[in-house]
Each structure stands twice: as structure tokens, then as C-alpha cells.
Amino acid sequence: MNKRPKLNIPKTRFEKLFDLVATLVFLAWIGYLLIVWGQLPDEVPAHYDSAGVVDRWGSKWELLLLPIISCLLTVFLAFLEKHPEWHNYLNLTETNIEFQFKNSRMLLNVIKNEALLFFAYISFQSIQVALGKASSLGFAFLPIYLGILFGSMAFFIVRSVKNK
Structure with a gap:
């Protein structure tokens, strides 16, 4: 299939x-950031090492970067979700095209929303550390994040390969 059809x-x-949950979390995240903004010290956690420990402090204005990045990433991935005919496939045929398009679109949907949820968690934890209510992201954050992210990818890739 050199020219793939656009299916509705x-x-x-x-x-x-999942889109609704992620949108509600995003709105709550922005609301929480606005509520605590006046209580935040001038310096907040700006970076964490692989163990989840703060290894760089920065201006509280840096807390605005994650929602901005999340918003841009969400818009970009939502756009790509609408165009599964642009995605790469290993075994696309006329008989499995609808399944493959839906599977690929769902993969992007899951990755998009997981990223937003993880960024919201990092931002929330950074606020908690800045306010002295927590000391780090937690040692388990990185393995859990990577496990969920790559586990999701593996799930959809396996589904794609199985449906020849």
C-alpha cells in the first residue's frame, strides 16, 4: 500500500x-499550581537524578515549563493520532488496515496521556519538595515510569505483530 486510505x-x-482523565488532571494541575504559587519559595527543584533526588534547583518560574511542554506534546500527538495513515507499519494489509490504524492510534493516545500524567506528577512532587512536604520524587519513580511507558509500547507492538 503505497498510498494509504484515510479511514474514519x-x-x-x-x-x-483516557483523554478526559488526562484533561481533568491537566486542569487540576494548573489550578493547583496557581493556588500554591504565592507559597512557593524563589527556588524549587528543577532537575532530578536517576534516584529521584533533586540535583539542581531553579527559579519557581521553571515550574511553568512542564505544563507548556505537556500542552505542546499533547497537541502534537493528538494531531498524529488523527492521521494513522502516516504511521509506519510492519504488516499492513487490506484485511487488517482498520485494526492496525486503530491500534497505532491507541498507542499514541496512551503515550500522550501517560506523558501528561507523569509530567503532572513530577510537577506536583516538585511543589511538595519546594514546600518541604517531600524530599524527592522517590527512588521507584524512574523504574515505574519506564516500566509503564515501555510496557505500553510493547503491548501495542505485540498486538500489531500478532494481527497479520
């Missing part, structure tokens, strides 16, 4: 629900 495949209930 409605979003699944799962995709709609």
Missing part, C-alpha cells in the same frame, strides 16, 4: 475516557 474510525470508549 471513531475513537474507542477507552481513548475518550
Whole structure:
């Protein structure tokens, strides 16, 4: 298939629900940031090492970077979600094209929303550290984050390969 058709495949209930949850978390994140802004010290955690310990402090204005990055990433991935005909496939045929498009779109949906949720968690934890209510992201954060992210990718890749 050199020229792939554009199929109109409605979003699944799962995709709609995950988008809704991520949107609500994003709005709560921005709301929380606005509420605590006046209480934040001038310096807040700006970077963490692989063990989740703060290894650089920066201006509280740096806390605005994660919501901005999340917003840009979400818009970009949502745009790509709408165009599964642009994605790369290993075994695309006329009989499995609808499944493959939906599977690829769901992969992007999951990655998009997981990234937003993880960025929100990092921002929340950074605020907690800045306010003296926590000391780090936690040692388990990085392995959990990577496990969920790569586990999700593996799940959808395996589904794609199995559906020849």
C-alpha cells in the first residue's frame, strides 16, 4: 500500500475516557499550581537524578515549563493520532488496515496521556519538595515510569505483530 486510505474510525470508549482523565488532571494541575504559587519559595527543584533526588534547583518560574511542554506534546500527538495513515507499519494489509490504524492510534493516545500524567506528577512532587512536604520524587519513580511507558509500547507492538 503505497498510498494509504484515510479511514474514519471513531475513537474507542477507552481513548475518550483516557483523554478526559488526562484533561481533568491537566486542569487540576494548573489550578493547583496557581493556588500554591504565592507559597512557593524563589527556588524549587528543577532537575532530578536517576534516584529521584533533586540535583539542581531553579527559579519557581521553571515550574511553568512542564505544563507548556505537556500542552505542546499533547497537541502534537493528538494531531498524529488523527492521521494513522502516516504511521509506519510492519504488516499492513487490506484485511487488517482498520485494526492496525486503530491500534497505532491507541498507542499514541496512551503515550500522550501517560506523558501528561507523569509530567503532572513530577510537577506536583516538585511543589511538595519546594514546600518541604517531600524530599524527592522517590527512588521507584524512574523504574515505574519506564516500566509503564515501555510496557505500553510493547503491548501495542505485540498486538500489531500478532494481527497479520
